[in-house]
Amino acid sequence: MRAYLLELYVPRSDADAVEDGAERARRAAEELTAEGTPVRYIRSVFVPEDETCFCLYEAAAIEDVRAAAERAGLPDGRIAEAVTAPTAPTATHEKERARRS
């Protein structure tokens, strides 16, 4: 699985759309996964100044992300490969690791 960044145009005045879109993205990814195309929606980051919203996905191929975006009814956007650094360990993580090891 690779990481992909979907870049969407969202007008500044439309900040509510981001949450809606995120919800739809999550659900669409779950649907697709259930149907046999594993896609995972991770999170969205909205930059109002650029009127751009970045949606982070994990999938096997770029077409899967495109399909998920379409299913979610998200407007046409640019999709690029991304590389994510591991997230900072949270307290839960630490406990898990401690328990496992």
Added chain:
Amino acid sequence: MPVTLSEAEPRAIGREAELARITTFLGRARVGALVIAGAPGIGKTTIWEAGLGAARSAGWRVLATRPAESEWQLPFTALTDLLAEIDIGEFQDVPAPQRDALEIVLYRAEPEATPPELSAASVGLARLLRLLGARQPLLVAVDDVAWMDRPSLGTLAFAARRLGDGPIRFLLTRRAGEQSELERALAQIRVEQLELDGLTLGAIRVLLAERLGLNLSRRLLRRLHEAVGGNPLLALELGRHAPALGDEHDEVSLSALAGAEDLFGDRVAALTPPMRRTLLAAALSPDLAEVELAALAGSGVEAALASGLLVAAGQRVRVSHPLLAAAVRGRSSSEERRALHLELARSVSDPRRRLHHAALGSRGPDAELAAELADAAAASLARGALHDAIELAQHALRLTPPDDAALPERLLSTAELLVAAGELRAVTGLLAPRIHKLPAGRPRARAHLLLGEAATFDAHERHLELALGEAAGEPDLVTAALSAKAVLLALNRVEEIERAEALARSALAAAHDAASPAAEAQALHALVWARILRGRTFDAVATGGYDEAAAASLYVGAVERPLAVQRAWRGQIAESRVLLGRLLQVAEERGEARSCLVLHLHCCELELRAGDLRAAAASLEAWEGWTADEAPADVDTIRSRCRALIAAVRGRPDEVAYWADAADAANAASGFVWDRLDVLRARGIAALQTAQLPRATAYLQRVWEHTSHAGIRDPGAFPVGGDLAEALIALGKPHDASTVVGWLRALAEEQRHPWGLATTRRCDALLALAEHPDETGVACLEAVASEYSDLGLHFEAARTLLAAGRAARRQRRWAVARALLERAAVAFDELDADGWVGVARANVGRRESPRRGGLTDAEHRVAGLAADGLSNKEIAAHLMISVSTVETHLKRIYAKLGVGSRTQLARRLTSGEGSTSG
């Protein structure tokens, strides 16, 4: 009805917030005009068009025009565009003279012999817009106000100033920078600005993707966005320019290309010569029809349209964006342009535009073309398009061969047009170097008359003399010169009125020789003014008939105007008001700007005599509305002079000083002695108010002496006689006062002058009181006050009551004094003359017997303010004293009046019995 943007509108990417503002603007009652401003290419037109769509969907009526950027426009093009869909039926309710003017201007009717008053068309437009707005909400929309042709802009601005509150809105776009005249005119109905900034990175990305299918890397996108500052047009241009931009290594070329000004230039340079020529032709000719361009460029037109360089708008074509047009023009040589103008002259169908192209395409002198241009100038003038006429006339002049017989006439008519437009420096520049080349006699006389109008006083008089020298045997010119001399003398210099009258008589004789009604009107105008200054009546019948219908305009021709002013001088206030009101109505209906201007001024002066300050201020404001086209120095002088007099009647010496100084400063440029005298009058009244008697006498004496010396015999023209006598008596110079009164009496009796007679009686009473202070004198003054009141001269009445009260007080007849002073205070109060109210009340306060309260002036002031509810701190601030002083005063006040609180104080003061105020 809520206004929304329809779904069908082409999506304005990245402009959601701005579009929301448009819908708010259309839905909200308060704001009258929205101006969309921003750099070229930023997307103003897109928003503007969305606004139009939204308005139409919401049931508004939309009048729109999109002036094209070009060096020249046919006059009134924009206005014609705006009113294109309005048919004859809707004009019906506009009064006839205004409607006719409007129809001529819109090319729907042929002009008559005399050009319509431009302001008539403007007034008509205002009326029409109000009528339309009453039936349906109205939106007047202009895209790129800066390129509106000048006559349209002037007319629309004029109308905009007169629309008031109503369902008429304006939606304008303009480049960033200076406000246009239209916006200034709209300032009264609340203008909001919508500044368009660049699009965001995200929006630019979408724009490039949707329009050009470009899918740039983030890095490249960032660079591009930065390079164009978010400007959508430039972003598209840059995107279009470099199709290989998908490659990251092309960053270098991106920066090189991003010098925004060159963007279009490079595109132009990359065009084929035939394509460039096609574009240039469109750029040089506003409102070019597609067929006309095709005649020049053949199939190139289709190619240009296909590539988006040209856009079609109905049957016309225009360059797709002004920046592109500017680039095309900028990269052409003047030879190329000249050659194209000649070709355009051949292919364009409208004769006016054809002529214009021919003029721009011509190289050297061309007698035939010059003659055509001269005729076109006359035709344009007949339509009321003064500035277009000037431009055509200047072309005609330029192309007239130096030895052509028509040259002198063309020179003079161009100068006449420039005078009419108020471009006086241009007149001097045009005629002064060429006057000696003109043939002697009539042409040179005309030249001198024109140069005179453009010059200062002294130079004007010299030119008039020279004109008379050349004008022998040309009675109409003699009339013009003599009339001008007479008016200069009487109304501007205010000197030698008798000579002015003689000059005017000679002018009239010459006018009869010329058998010209226009000349006669000119001479009569000068004569009437001179006569009324001499204190004589004017009998139209006796001077051999005056035909009002023949008078070209009320400004010059109507004899009623000076006669109405004379009534005001004589103190016949009601009659004067009626006459002026009637004249004003006619002038407004005819849309005569000059006449409305001067009539409002006369009304202000009249109301100042009556003492009705509110009416005077209202008239002055109305006067301001017509001053747009006048020379600023003249406007400043008159405005300041009127404000000084208003302040004097109001009783505010500081304001008088302020405005009087301003008037004198402005007067340095304009030189009108009339205003200088009125300013002295204002200063004199202010000095009288503050009891600065030597100063008051000095000011008033100057006016008195100047006017006597000049031969002005109507004592009401500059009504200082009464005040001067009063000042002299108060100074203890009854003998000097008697001289003044003697002269005043003689004039008043000779002319049966109501104001003069009343004032003489007032002065007599004051003189008698100076000798024998007794009841009779006071009773006389009371009677004179009634006389003034009956005439409508309420300010004089109040001042006479004040004098009576003071006289009674000097005789220690307290009750009578208080009653009279109270009446004076009430009378001043009704006029809003608060400064004088203070004077009257202060006089009441003085020398009150202690049993009756006995507050000093200072205590009285403090008591009044305290009773009005002001805190000690506020009183201190108001009177510019310390708070502790206020407290001390209040302690004493309470003690003297026997009260213990502010409430009791207020009750005591308003109770009337033993009150120190009213």
